[in-house]
Amino acid sequence: MKDYALMMIGAALVNNVILARFLGLCSFMGVTTRIDAAAGMGLATTFVITVSSMADWAVQHYLLAPYGLGFLRTVTFILVIASAVQFTELTVRKVSPPLFQMLGIYLPLITTNCAVLGVALLLVEGRMNFMTSTLFAFASSVGYSLVMVIFAGQRERLAVAAVPRLFAGPPIGFIVASLLAMAFMGFSGISTG
């Protein structure tokens, strides 16, 4: 139990997908202009990561590994992810048209969000069992959502701040992201301790 908790904290905070592994940066910069859009993106991505990593685990263990099809891993994973994204897109469009509007192009682009494939590949590398890998994927995506929401809040404030022209827009965004990553380093050591 304690191991699961530590593993999840590690995946969510210490080795945060965005701040420590630098995955999913395009959505991190793209969909964080408003808190609600970032939260929606976080939810959608959480869903996609969790579902696709479960499916990917099954594909890896029952198809790729037994038949020695390791070379097909990326292709099949992308196939699974793309389907999960399509499904999410249909759902979001049905359930929340305004959110669909806000996410815009970034919703179908979850397919190419490297965080999704990255987590799936990390799972394969980690050789985890089904339970652990699902929890790991879920915790990673919660960490992703958390950082997305935090960063969106900060960007909302930056939008009304008098940032010098030289730094306005993405530059100050990346500076903030780096300072945020520095702050998250405070958690380092928790999962090992």
Next chain:
Amino acid sequence: MTRPVEMPVAAPYAATPNSVSRVMIIVMVALTPATLFGFWLYGWPAIYLWMITVGAAAGGEAVCLQLQGRAVAPVLLDGSAVLTGWLLALSLPPWAPWWIGVFGGLFATVLGKQVFGGLGQNLFNPAMVARVALLISFPVHMTAWVAPLPIVAAAAPGPIAGLLITLKGMQPAFDTVASASLLGFAKTELSRGVDLAQSLLHAPIQGWYGSRAGSLGETATWLIAGGGVAMIFLRTITWHIPLAMLLGIAIPAAILNAIDPARYMEASTHLLSGGAMLGAFFIATDYVTSPNTPRGQLVFGAGCGVLTYVIRTWAGYPEGVAFAVLLMNSLTPIIDSYIRPRIYGRNRQGVALEPGK
């Protein structure tokens, strides 16, 4: 200065005597006793480091303003850059080499503040940004503490020797005074498997009045707290953040200490060591990076406290105030956007009240 009549000025045509520089001056005055005590305790190297850090912070601000083509003097005179450098200096090891102060001071005002557009625009506390950057980049120098060696003591370095320490690093003559802060010591011992009951027996000496190894600002705990309380009474800050933060440290500490005293230190030790007091009264209360509403401030303070405790207890770093403050700084916009005051005639959700009630 009156403005030309052509552009109408809106009411009110009266203004409070309060001003930004008055606020900054009050904070500096509140910091002075603790700083002087630190100077006395750690001698000349501490004085030099303080001057270097404050100078670097102010210099960094001046250069940035110059580059942006803004007037330098009026902005520097508001005192915010000096205060940032001062707070940073209080959180550094007092005998740290000069470049720590320079790097930190510049980092604080340039990357912590001016790139955001200057005073009021930054998202993170500049002093803590610099401290965390230093801690991550130079862990050895940032955790090299010295035992207190009052300036009047015979063994203490004089003005010249002190200058050498600041410029060239620790001199062999003073190797004996190298020490560890209590939190760092306990953490190291715990990681070696020595429990607190054992390790605290030969821990670094803790003077009740603050005579112990640590940064300038962590030793004079009571003077810091006194300055903070004075600021509360002068209404420069409100009580919400300091109280919430101290409780946020004390409550989990007391609970876990009661469960396993061999592993978890007492609440009072937590409160009186490290940057807890400095953080609660002077750093977390920074207007710019903390929430605006009393309820938001309670959440913010409690968050700072709990995170400080969590990082101190379970994470890799012995001291967590700076990290905790930065983490809560990052949550401030979200706290502010969800915790708002109730508007007259509306409920908390912003919906108009029913006339019947």
Next chain:
Amino acid sequence: MFIAVASLTLMGIALGGLLGLAARYLAVEENPLEAELQALLPGSQCGQCGFVGCAQAAAALARNEAAPTLCPPGGRAVAEAIAARLGIRIDLAAVRDDGPQLAFVAEDICTGCCRCSKVCPTDAIIGAAKQIHNVIREACTGCGACVDRCPTEAMGMVPVPVTLPHWIWPRPATV
């Protein structure tokens, strides 16, 4: 090799089938984007955007074939509203906005030719043939369609005069 091809094919078919089902059950009607856009446009059909009327302009906007800044009489406010609806960012500095305008007739040059009143989309210009024309301020949308039609250059545009109840505090100079 066979297994690889077969498994990929099977996966593709299975997932495609699932998505097909999902698309059926989660179908939504298309957004009435065009109608919404048309509601945002001034609706005076002045034609300054290059389209025949506002409906055509809205259709072009919905198909992403026109810029949100296409409407001169709408000015900055309309451009902003359209951009917000389409979820795109625009450079507002590029939009010329001299504030609301009104047409006026220089009475000493007007020949009473009636050409302006024929093109006015809101019938805001009155005057019979050979009589000096006049603009009804309340009805004029400031589209400027009449200005080019006047053979004697008697038509012009002026900013709506500021009156006491319509005066707005200037935004304070920023520091």
Next chain:
Amino acid sequence: MRLIERFFKEPRWGVHPDDHKRPAADVPLRVLPQPARVHMPLQQHVGGAARPVVLVGQKVLKGQLLAQSQGNISAPIHASVSGTVTAIAEVTAPHPSGLGFAAITIESDFADRWIDTDPVADPFALAPEEIARRTAAAGVVGLGGATFPAAVKFVLGRRLGVRTLIVNGGECEPYVSSDDRIMRDFPEQVVDGARIIMHAIGADESLVGIEDNKPEAIAAMTRAAAAYPEVKIRPVPARYPMGSDKQLIQTLTGKEVPADARAAEVGVLVHNVSTCAAVHKAIRLGQPLVERIVTINGAAVTAPGNIFAPLGTLVDDLLAFCGLAQAPARLILGGPMMGTLLRHGRVPLVKGASGILAFDAVEAAVPEVGPCIRCGSCTRACPMGLLPLEMAAHIRSGDLDGAIGYSLSDCISCGCCAYVCPSHIPLVQYFSHAKGELSARERAKLRTEAGKRLAEARLARLERDAREKAEVAARRKAERAAAKARVPSPQPEPQEAST
């Protein structure tokens, strides 16, 4: 002890500026000598401007109707001196823009002859509707500064069954003491006016809220109200903006007026003490509202104090009467917190003007504006519980909708936020600017809609014309064909006339 009290007992909203009310408030009331000329603006109230009923050159008596009200919410204007109407033209309005508005100019004959009045000996025998009618005819509007026609509120209060009349003697604006003076000098008029209003709206009690920095007024009012237990004098803490309706209602009754609702909907109605006195004069003496007490104050004034002056008097004349020690660095109509900046003194005294302040350079100094440090002083001071710093930040970056999200519409422009701001940011100006922009946007929208309707009407018309033309052409063609078919019959075509 006082420190502790200050710490815990202060209300949670508002500010406490230096009140500067004395010595002006303690100087006995003076009466302005007849001015040579007055300008009576047609719009001295909320609502529609009055319509002139006199002609240039006409002789008028004091109290004679000059312009009648137009529309449901409006008020008539009466002559404040006897004399001759010399012009109906634009004069500078008491407004920061310095724009003009229409006014009727009367050259005084210095006779001060009143028109025949219609006094009522026992107002309580009159029907409430009759009191409202007489109050409306006398042109009484809210004299605290809101200038809402008083009679409209009577009718509204009666319809909504208001039980409590709140008489506003808060007068929290610094420098201004005209309400204080009216309570000290004419407390019977105020109390009688309040009782008449209670009768007009059917209220059972009236609470007179007076800030506790006016002990003389409290004493005078208590004496005057001693015989009437239904009129209760309630001292309230001196704190700006206690004189704001919503805050006074909350302090006196504990009730909160819901957003977007009127005070009458929670069973209370607020009238200013000066309004009460004006109602007393309108009913008991039959005199329309043509004079008021106005405070002349500020360091540039030699002899500050309260002046009883005819409406329409130029501010310059009032200042000349009190004497100017120097050219004022700033002229304000009203108080310093919410008053109106005047560009010069050639502006007429209007019904809602409680004070005229002539500031010297020291008082008028505007501190340098700095960046917002998010200290939250404004949030703590805001009596409405708003977040002025967030609203201003959004307005500054051009995001008006963001400011609306912070409930800009609830702002009462009291000025507390801008007063306490340590960076001296002109917050109220940001909000006024945004409110103006938003109402301009609203007007533009209405205009666009009207334009759309007109365009549709035109299209319909063109279509109809085209259709009719086509029909006529078709008929003609048919007829011609028919005519061609039976060439020999030269019959006239009767349908022609009907088209």
